[in-house]
Amino acid sequence: MKLLVYVVVLLTCTGTCFSANDRLLVNMTIVRSAADIGAYCLDGSLPAYHIHRGFGAGARNWLLQFEGGGWCNDIESCAARAQTRRGSTRFMNKLETFSGILSNNASRNPDFYNWNRVKIRYCDGGSFAGDATHDDGKLVLYFRGQRIWQAIIEDLLPKGLSHANKALLSGCSAGGLASYLHCNNFTNYLPNTTAVKCLGDAGFFLDSPDITKNHTQRTFFQQLVTLQGIEKNLDESCTSSISDPKQCIFPQYLLKYITSPFFILNSAYDVYQFHHILVPPSADLRGHWNRCKLDPKACLPAQLHILQGFRVEMLTALRSFLFNSTRGGVFINSCFSHCQSESQDTWFAPDSPQIHNETIAESVGDWYFGRNVSKKIDCPYPCDTTCHNLIGTGSTNDLSQINS
Ligand SMILES: *[C@@H]1O[C@H](CO)[C@@H](O)[C@H](O)[C@H]1NC(C)=O
Ligand SMILES: *[C@@H]1O[C@H](CO)[C@@H](O)[C@H](O)[C@H]1NC(C)=O
Ligand SMILES: *[C@@H]1O[C@H](CO)[C@@H](O)[C@H](O)[C@H]1NC(C)=O
Ligand SMILES: *[C@@H]1O[C@H](CO)[C@@H](O)[C@H](O)[C@H]1NC(C)=O
Ligand SMILES: *[C@@H]1O[C@H](CO)[C@@H](O)[C@H](O)[C@H]1NC(C)=O
Ligand SMILES: *[C@@H]1O[C@H](CO)[C@@H](O)[C@H](O)[C@H]1NC(C)=O
Ligand SMILES: *[C@@H]1O[C@H](CO)[C@@H](O)[C@H](O)[C@H]1NC(C)=O
Ligand SMILES: *[C@@H]1O[C@H](CO)[C@@H](O)[C@H](O)[C@H]1NC(C)=O
Secondary structure, eight states, rough: OOHHHHHHHHTTTTTTTGGGGGEEOOOOOOOGGGGGGGGTTTTTTEEEEEEEEOOOTTTEEEEEEOOOOOOOOSSHHEEEEETTTOOOOOGGGSSSOOGGOOOOTTOOOTTTTEEEEEEOOOOOSSSOOEEEEEEEOEEEEEHHHHHHHHHHHHGGGGGGGOSSSEEEEBTTTHHHHHHHHHHHOOOOOSSSSEEEEEESOOOOOOOOOOTTTTOOHHHHHHHHHHTOOOGGSHHHHHTSSSSSSSGGHEEEEEEEESSSOEEEEEETTOOHHIIIIIOOOOGGTTTTTTTHOOOOOGHHHHHHHHHHHHHHHHHHHHHHHHHHOOSSSEEEEEOOSSSOOOSSHHHSSSSEEEETEHHHHHHHHHHHHHSOOOOOEOOOTOOOSOOOSSSSSSSSGGGGGGGG
16 A cells, blocks of 8 residues: 555656655654544544654754545535545545645755645545534545544644744645634644744635626535534634624635735636636636636636736735835735645745746745735736646646636
C-alpha cells in the first residue's frame, strides 16, 4: 500500500513538476488524542496532519496550512465523501508533497522554507467549523471539523507551537475559508509575544448571485452551516451584528472582525467561483457557457462583460479592507486559477504570476515581515501575461484541480 502511494506520487510528476528525487514527501501523523474529544473525520476515522520541522533561524516559527477540497451540504454528498480521501484519513495518501509555501528549499520558498510547516488534512467537509452528528440508525456521519481543528492545535502546542516566535495560519479554497474562520481562535491559542498572521488563498468566496440572479452560493452555504452545526462556531461579534448569522461564513462579512493581520490572495476570476457561484450548472442548463468555461479566449463579449462585473464585485467587497486595513495584504490577480500558494509554479518560479513585477511569494513575504506594503490589484483580463491559467491551456485535466 505504502509503495503504491509512493509510485502514484512519482507518476503524477510530469511536465512542469520538478524531478521526482528533489520532491519533499512528508509522512502523515495521525492524531490519536483526537478521539478523546470526539474529533473524527466524516466516517469516524481519526484526523491527521503532516509536519516538517523547521531549522536554523526558522526553528521557532510555525506555518499551518489547511488543506482544501470543497464541502458537502447534505447527507447524500457527505455519505459519498466519507468514502473518499476528502472524508476519511483511511483513503488518504500517507506521504504528502510539500511544495510552494510548504517547500523546504530557499530557492523555491525564500521566506518560509526553514519554518516548522504543517499541512492539516481536510476530512470533515465543513471547512473545519462543524460540530454535529448525523445518526439515522443506518448511517453515522461525524461533522466535527471544529473539534478536529482544536485537537490538532492542542497536539501541536506541546511540540513547540506554544513557544512560536512567528506564526502564519494559511490554507487554500475550503482551507482558505478555514483560515478566515479560525484566524482569531488561532491567535488566542498563542502567547501575546508571538507574531500571528493569517493568509486566505482562494478562500474569498463571494456572496454574489449567479447569472440568473439566484443566490446559489448563499443557499449552498446556508445548507452547509445548518447541516454541520457551524453557526455556533462562527465569530460572535459578526453573528451578533448581522440579520442572518449564517452569512458570517462569508469572508466579506467576517473580515472586519478578524483582529490579526490578514493577507487576501485570490484571483478575480477564480475558476471555482466562476464555475460554481457565477455560472453554476443550474444557471446554464443549455450550456451557453461551456466553451467560455473551458477557455476564456472563447468567451463572447457579453460573457466577458459578466466576468468583468464579477471582478468589480470582488473589488467592491474588498474596498474597506483595501483602504482601511493598515496591517493587511492583498494580491488579487487576473488569472483563471484557483489556489496559488501551494503549487510551486504559481508561488515562486522564474515564470510565476506577478503583479507589478512581484510574485506571490515575494508579496506575502513583504507583508509578513513588514518589508513593504503589499496591496496589489491586477489590471482586468486579458492584460496579465504572467498567468498560469487552469483553463484555456487545452488540458481539461487541469480542471480536476478546481475542487481542491
Ligand atoms: C532547490 O531549488 C532549486 C531551484 O529550483 C534547485 O535548483 C535545487 O536543486 C533545489 N535544491 C534541492 C536540495 O532540492
Ligand atoms: C511514516 O510513519 C509511519 C508511522 O509513524 C512509520 O511507521 C513509517 O516508517 C514512516 N515512513 C517514513 C517513510 O518515514
Ligand atoms: C477556540 O474555539 C473553540 C470553539 O469555539 C473554543 O472552545 C476555544 O476555547 C477557543 N480557543 C481559544 C484559545 O480561544
Ligand atoms: C501579555 O501576556 C502577559 C501574561 O499573560 C501579560 O502580563 C501582559 O500584560 C500581556 N501583554 C500585552 C501587551 O498584552
Ligand atoms: C437556485 O439555486 C438553488 C440552489 O443551488 C437550486 O436548487 C435551484 O434550482 C436554483 N433555481 C433556479 C431557478 O435556478
Ligand atoms: C474606512 O473606515 C471609515 C471609518 O470606519 C469609514 O467611514 C470609511 O467609509 C471606510 N472606508 C472605506 C473605503 O470603506
Ligand atoms: C523586475 O524584477 C526583476 C528582478 O527582481 C528586475 O531585474 C527587473 O528590472 C524588474 N523590472 C521592472 C520593469 O521593474
Ligand atoms: C515597495 O513596493 C513599491 C510598490 O510596489 C516598489 O516600487 C518598491 O520598489 C518596493 N520597495 C522595496 C524595498 O521592495
